[in-house]
Amino acid sequence: MDLNTPIISKIIDNWIDEDIGRGDLTRPSITEENGNAYWIAKEGGIFCGVEIIKEIFKKIDLNISSKFNISDGNQFFKDQKLLEIYGPSKSLLASERIGLNIAMHLSGISTYTKNLVNKLEGTNIKLADTRKTTPGLRIFEKYAFKCGGGVNHRMGLYDAAMIKENHIAWTDNLNNAVKKIRLNSPFTTHIIIEAENIEQAKEAVLAGADSVLLDELSPEIIQKNVQELRDLSMNSLKKEVNKNLIIEVSGINPKEISKYLIKGIDLISTSSSITKSNWIDLSMRYIN
Structure with a gap:
């Protein structure tokens, strides 16, 4: 900073x-x-x-x-x-x-x-923050998050594109949404798609997301499907599919974070460091 x-x-x-x-x-x-x-x-x-x-x-x-x-x-x-x-x-x-x-x-x-x-010690999972911060203090609160050993997610709407639930509701389909963002953004833009179920996560992978955020999914569902998502990104013949897919988990109770120490997850994001x-x-x- x-x-x-x-x-x-x-x-x-x-x-x-x-x-x-x-x-x-x-x-x-x-x-x-x-x-x-x-x-x-x-x-x-x-x-x-x-x-x-x-x-x-x-x-x-x-x-x-x-x-x-x-x-x-x-x-x-x-x-x-x-x-x-x-x-x-x-x-x-x-x-x-x-x-x-x-x-x-x-x-x-x-x-x-x-x-x-x-609680993540011994895994390759990193803890990430969110945009749920105090207005006017974001850059300081995110710095504090890093001082605690976490990693910063996007700082704002301007440094990464996240297609969330409400975006999905107001767009025709994920493929077109990703294409339009790529067309109107710098080539370095990282695109994250929030998925509320595994089918939506698969669609996000095939649409060319750089990251897929599994929101409020149970550890059992993630455990069962995370490798399939990884394989889908690696084996797809579609040129727009990212072979270095980042898989993120969010919307979990911090008290239950130990249930999500699942191989194949890259990030667990939480707003609780700031809000709680x-x-x-x-x-x-x-x-x-």
Whole structure:
């Protein structure tokens, strides 16, 4: 994630403007010019947000200096000191809530993701995220997902084409849908087709999908048919059929992910890291 891109810089500016607005009304009460503080973890987890927090400090006051005792993606424990900061007291106070909020949120996503990724250990299956993210925070939440060991699915409607249930309902057939997307998109465009049953999955393969997403299918049905889908892509004589088919599973209960550790599956996608994760409790303490 490049924090120097205009869109990310603008988002962080908006966070600061939202909280500080026309100015911190408590500033006149602060008599100490400079201060020392540190962040401490009130519970364990996987950390995310080092460079983001540095950018917040820099935007609020270039005189804030920070020393991080942890890197993104690293595990931390309760009562662990995560970072130390020094600078103008008023600026440290102004940066406190903004920095803690984003760190607690993103670390919660990374921690939840890591717990799911651990359940895939010993397989070739990767955990992928979705577009079900908080408006305005997608790029940060997807970064947190990666810090937890997952892989990013498409960022938006612009970097991969996914033909989902509602698209299928409003198109004449999958073959034509794929052809039209190929005709009107860069040659690098990856096409994913969501299938709600095996027959639809087979149709997706023959239509030339790069990925087939098996949505809300039982592990028994997937186990029985996944190799057939793979063979169909490998043995088809149709030139548009992708021989390197990616098979993805989605719409499953995260608590039942162990039932889907099936040979032949490449990805399991989940929105739960963003929609079901809890913030990790962190706090800033001042050193007198």
